Amino acid sequence: MRRANLMIGAVTAAGILAASPAGAEEPSGKQLYDLFCTQCHGVNGDGWGLNTGDIRVLPRDHTEKAEMAARTDDHLFKAIKHGGTAVNKSNLMPAWDANMTDAEIRRVVAYLRELCDCSAD
Amino acid sequence: MWGQPRRGPWTSLLFAALLATSGQAGAADSKAFVEGECAQCHTLEKPAEFTVERMLNREAPDLYYAGNKFRREWLVEWLQEPKRIRPAGTYFGQNVVMGDERDIVPDDKLEPHPAYSAEEAEKAAEYLMTLRPYDDLIAEASYQEKPVSGMMGKMNFGKFKGCDACHQPTPGTGGLSGPEVHTAFARATPEFLFSFIKNPQAWEPRTFMPNPGLNDGEVNKLVNYLRFLSEE
Structure with a gap:
């Protein structure tokens, strides 16, 4: 059974509130995560997204505190911007540099820190 | 050509004018049909802005570049017997929920696309294939x-x-x-x-x-x- 994480619910609500009317111009980290990341990493970020039924390498669980804390913000930024192969991980994690600006990727990294409720060690 | 009866210049002009008028009426009819049937869910005009918010709220694939994308014969066939192309909907996030093992799309979440008659499908395809901004x-x-x-x-x-x-x-x-x-x-x-x-x-x-x-x-x-x- 997967965790129905109350903390994530709170984070989600905070994310929605953060999406102000100016959201059309500046999407929040959560909005970007929802659009680009949840298809594999799951709606609550636990790595069990819609696409994991027939996938060769399971996506990372972004709610796993210890694993996420072991990665710096720059490492996460690089993995998102240039894809899994840029950090010696699976090519199933694509490069998102055409989908998001650097500033937007930084907001996704900040959202990842909310999901794991952690900062880099 | 093809043994057409000879016509005087005025007859030819009148014939051409009639043809043009009926063509325009057909095109207008086709456009009105698409606007009436498709516009509620599909975007038919190039958006002024391409935003994340638009993608999160989009109910159906954009059709404003249908003429640059589709094969007409496929459109006509599909509109008569539509089969789901996007297993989780246009934007999966609108339909996905957490399942016991992984995220799933509940069976009753996705609405079927309406089916049209052969004549309606032809009419829709006629206008959709004119949408070619790219x-x-x-x-x-x-x-x-x-x-x-x-x-x-x-x-x-x-x-x-x-x-x-x-x-x-x-x-x-x-x-x-x-x-x-x-x-x-x-x-x-x-x-x-x-x-x-x-x-x-x-x-x-x-x-x-x-x-x-x-x-x-x-x-x-x-x-x-x-x-x-x-x-x-």
Whole structure:
């Protein structure tokens, strides 16, 4: 059974509130995560997204505190911007540099820190 | 030509005028039909802004470049007997819920597309095929038909390029967030497929398809594999 994480619910609500009317111009980290990341990493970020039924390498669980804390913000930024192969991980994690600006990727990294409720060690 | 009866100049002019009027009426009728039937869910005009918010709220695929994308004969057939192309809907996030093992799309979440008569389907296709804001992108696409090995194509589509993480190359295999691709070559022109795979953001800056960063040869291999899949 997967965790129905109350903390994530709170984070989600905070994310929605953060999406102000100016959201059309500046999407929040959560909005970007929802659009680009949840298809594999799951709606609550636990790595069990819609696409994991027939996938060769399971996506990372972004709610796993210890694993996420072991990665710096720059490492996460690089993995998102240039894809899994840029950090010696699976090519199933694509490069998102055409989908998001650097500033937007930084907001996704900040959202990842909310999901794991952690900062880099 | 073809043994037509001879007509005087005035008769010819009148005939031409009548033809033009009926053509215009047909086009107007076709446009009105599409606007009445499709516009509630589909975007028929190029958006003023391409935003993340638009993508999160989009109810159906954009049709404003339908004429740059579809094969007319496929459109006419599909509109009479629509089959789901995007297993999780246009934007999966609107339909996905947490399941016991992984995220799922509940069976009752997705609405079927309405089916139309042959006459209505022809009418819709007539207008949709006139929507061509991206002729320039299509003109740049350098697709070359080449033979493809099914086994190598599968390995390339899957293991090497990772496309199957989001797309189904055959029914029941692959990912669910993107459109299935086993009918892609039947529904879209090779030039569209080439152009979209090469640079998805040129078509929709906020698409959730990543840019795979491929050269023309690599894109050609994928499009030819899609052709192979459609012939299976």
